[in-house]
Amino acid sequence: MGDPREPPEGAPDGGSGNDDEYRSVVFDESFVRAARIQELSASERLSGSFGRATRPRVRLGPLGTVPRQALALLMLILVAFGAAVYFGVSSPNRQAARPEGSQLTVSLVALSPASAVRPAGDPANPFAGLPPGYSDGAVGLGTPSGTATAHFSRVEVTKALDTVQRYLVASSLAPSTLIQGATAEVRAFVTPGEQAQFDDSVTQPVDDRHHALTGWLVRFDPAQVALAADSVKVAGAMRIDEADGGTLQITTDHTFVYALKPAGAPSGAPVTVETVRRQLTFEFDRVDLATAQLRLVDSVLQAGPAPCTVSMAGFLQPVLAGPDGTPPPAPPAVDPGNHARPAWQVCGVLAGG
Template sequence: MGDPREPPEGTPDGGSGNEDEYRSVVFDESFVRAARIQELSARERLAGSFGRATRPKVRLGPFGTVPRQALALLLLILMAFAAAVYFGVSSPKGTSARPEGSQLTVSLVALSPASAVRPVADPANPFAALAAGYGDGTIGLNTPAGASTEHFSRVEVSKALDTVQRYLVASSLAPTALVQGATADVRAFVTPGEQAQFDASVAQPVDDRHHAVTGWVVRFDPAQVALATDTVKVIGAMRVDEADSGTLQITTDHTFVYALRQAGAPAGAPVTLETVRRELTFQFDRIDLGAAQLRLVDAVVQAGPEPCTTSMAGFLQPVLATPQGTQVPGPAALDPGNHAHPAWQVCGVLAGS
């Protein structure tokens, strides 16, 4: 019996049967993968939807052959890169780039004595003749309690006031800074954006309104001056406000009185009172508050008795009294038309002796 798959008449002459008839059709692997069979639902079969058995493949141009997982990953990377660029060039509302460079402006005013400088009556009690109202050290700073402002909380204001108080102690009351030349404790409070200016002021002080170290710290030349007592009398106050919505500002205005004698002088040697007024303006952003650092942006320093002819940029230069009294020439007349003299370098007259 013949093969039932063969036609009754037999295989046509010259033909090769069913096998040869479809030999030219090649179902390679890529063709099979590209063909997506769509299984029709019962409703589609009843409705006679037999027009198309495959679902068309969506083409995405050059990305058409990329697997969907890889395409999704590429899209996520592009979105992350776009976000990084956006946030890198866009500052959040209410913030700005942190200040750098020479931010502190310093005004130094020497106060020349109106008469001969005489020593205190009792070296063991040098502040006996001082007016009422002065306190010892930090008591005289009169640091207020923190209170919230429009954009800063009570806790943030309290942190700023505490940082300012500790800075004033390090820069105006500590003997290591006053007569030992130490500056590291003061520098620790300075923000990174101002540290280069601070370092330049210490290394090469000059009265150019930006690089006088005495704008940052009260200091006397240890080769010339010694403290008769570590006690410093202080009177003054602090004021809190805002420079802008992201900047807290504290202004301090204090007068410090120091009891000084000649370096190397024995106990009982003449003691002179040096008076220094410091009006300082500090600013804080929230990064400064978190780091307990500050930006000192303005310093006005009046000191006397001081000679008008000596620079105060590196050290304050007090006139020390002798038993007979020390006479110092008064300030010279200033000619406003003489532009060879810097306008900010002025000398006043110290009230009293």
């Protein structure tokens, strides 16, 4: 009986009667997909709307062999990436690059006494002669309640005001800063983009409008000056504004009054009342608010009684009163034609001095 796999007429001459000899030419799916032509479908053949039995296959170059699902996924990813780039670039609320490098501008003004500097009448109560409106320490800062602005919530504004208040306490009221030379507490408030500028101001203070340490904080030379009272009298206010839609701005304007005496002087020594006005401009973006740090962008300081001939970049240099008063130092003449002297270095006359 014949092999059931053979045709009825028998195996062709020279053949084995099975498919073994054709296995080398079997077309796999990848070969079919890569074919240059495609056969028309049954519906296309029945419709008669064709000119030939085959249609040319659209050539997609390297993508021609990519499965349709993978190609669709690739196109979806490209569209999503393009949309993300477009909205990221065009969004008005996107975070701009954060400022780096020198940003603080400092103006220092010495207030020369108009007459002899006399000690406070009562060393135990050196602030007795101050006009009304001054309070002790942080109370005198007059920190307002936080109110929402166009782009910042009440909570964000309140947090900025709290940061400013704590900075002013650390930089203008803390004895460790005023007379002991400490700077770390103040530096902790400074945003990383300004810390290099702050550090340069500490290590090499110079009145170049950017690196005066007294633009960042109030301090006296402990080798020359000591505090004669534990309290500092303060009067002033704060203003809330926006520099732009992503930057909150707070401006402070305060007068601080310090009771000073010569370093090492005993109790009962003559006390000098030193007056310092600080007008500061702070800026916050939302990263600053989250980290409770600030950018100090402008600082104007007036201090007196002080000599006009001594730099105030590293320490404030008060004219201390002697028992019978100290004659005022003569202010230098200013020659507008002398370009060797910086134009921003100015001196005023202390009212009531």
